[in-house]
Amino acid sequence: MTMPLGYECDTRFIAAHHQPAVLIDLALSRGIDSHQLLRGSGLFYEDVTSGEARISPDQFRMLISNAQRLLAADDSSFLFGQRLLPGHYGEVSHALTHSASLQQALEQLRQFRALLCPLLTPRMLHDEKQLHLFWTDSCGTGEQQRFITEACLTAVFALTRRLSGTRLPWRFHLAYAQPRHIEQYWVHLGEELAFDSQMTMMSLPMEYLHQPWPNASATAGRVALQASQAQLEKLGWSGSFIDQLYDHLHANIRSPLNLERVAQAFDMSPASLKRKLHKHGTGFQEQLDLARKHVALYLYQMKGYSNEEVANYLCFNDTTNFRRSFKRWTGLAPSGLRQLFD
Template sequence: MNGAEHNAGVTWYEQDERYLAAHYQPGLLLDLLLTRNISSHKVLRGTGLFYDDILAGSSRLSVRQLRQLISNGEKISASGDLSFRWGQLLWPGHYGLPSQLLQHAGCLDQALTVLGQYRRQLSPLLVPRVFTDRDYCYVQWLDACGLGEQKRFMVETAMTALSSYSRWQSRQPLPWEYGFSYAQPRTYEQYRTHLGGTLYFDLGVDVMRIPKAWLHEPWPQASATAFRVAARHLHYEPPQPGSGFSEAVYQHLLQHIQQPLSLAETAEHFGMSSATFKRKLQRHDTHFQHLQDQVRLHASLYCLHILGWSNEQLAQYLQFNDLTNFRRAFRRWCGRTPGESRQLFLQI
């Protein structure tokens, strides 16, 4: 594998590593495009794959190759609904034992645990980070391996996947609400059609939430026996690196958020020179300052809106010398002041 291993046992996979089974989620996307009577050569142009490779059932492709397939698909499908239609097909899927766990999960809480534990197979491009407060369960979607221009497409796909899957399992629509880090797109009507619910844009974070009461509502078609058998078999499979490189850097910065790390210190943790580290981040369509700002913004939003912290508490937590510097930094991270952000979230 291309991924490196830190001396503390931290492993990751990289954007150019061929770890995605081509006949799994990429195959579903390919099928959606081939139904339009378009040549497979046109759909797969630039990916380095041929249709026969995928049919063989043994080919692997990288994040970069999948991004090229997504880019081709967006150009071919002008309707703006490709990501949503792909998401509707994504889970439980046909991805071996992890899919069996999803199929037989007894409730939403159990399903979210499965998504987190086996996300390399089930959600390899976006990390589902799950947390709760007194009233709600939140699922934040975090870029694992540098999606670049395809990140919005994957956010649409992942949110649709979880919504469709939970509706199928519970046999009723669940009251999900959806928040997006980006501004309202031109394809807004597709969001209304495929997601429904309440939609919020320009929040600085990609997140879904649902009242906690739905977490343990029993799902009627669950099989506890089948779930336990699949879980037992998975227990004996060798562990795989669970983090994409961008995600691994994000998590390390988050763990040290109160002791802000320099680029050189972070590069040393990952066993690289500063120059090599910067080049690797560039190959993952990101850079150190962006990841550091993202970590601080996400932590700030959590502390402000979930924990109810004051500006003073948060500024002290993030090691800012004064409130003016904190407000200035917060505006740089998300385009608004902490007060403006509070007003926005009060409307949600």
């Protein structure tokens, strides 16, 4: 069966007057010149205000790069994130606003990720005790990944506080070293932070997932949800090509996976798949390693598997070879892992 292909880094589908406009307005409010801000993005301010312009993830990244450089402030990504969700993006924002619970809000964030968070893809894991929300790169965020990550974490934190009416006790794992602007994390996310982690992820006790939120309208939410689904169907996909690849690798992680087999699943030649991945700043082995790493971490820390069981699950012939691969994925031996899913 041919795999469906999603959007790519050069696909023009992001409404310029939605998330990009949020960043533009933040920059303008701090006295940044609009021409400098939009330089190299292929976008003019009049295009944004027309309400008709659509830009690609690459153009959005250029806008973010310019904003980072011109604003030159440690709080820029966090202030951007605070303004992102539910946003003023038409029916999809209405649907999110009328979420009846955290579970419904996160499910809508995942379902409508192309409309609400086109640069990083939210993904959920949970067990009996904890909910975990983590992100994967949708289309090659490059040097802007830290900025976008900070914005996404802040967006969900602020959204859940606004809609639940209370500050939820989120804990954060960050897959990079503690930055010099740590105080911005304390101000915007709180102090439950773990840097140098294996995944960028926010976690919450499961009891908060189903608690009813106070101001949701079931009728208004249902109508907005239907309109949002129609908008997504018109686009023709719900996520990016890189999302589709990750999902395929994850679903088939126990099968023999190589470039040729996966290219065939996507109905393209190996050379075409390599070119497409290169365009997004990645490669097949990097994507396969990421999927294997996520599965291994899940099996170790949520399922309590031993080295031998994880190696067998991932179809490694011997534990030594698996340990060597695991260290390549994570920089650590399995015995050196800190608790991630707790």
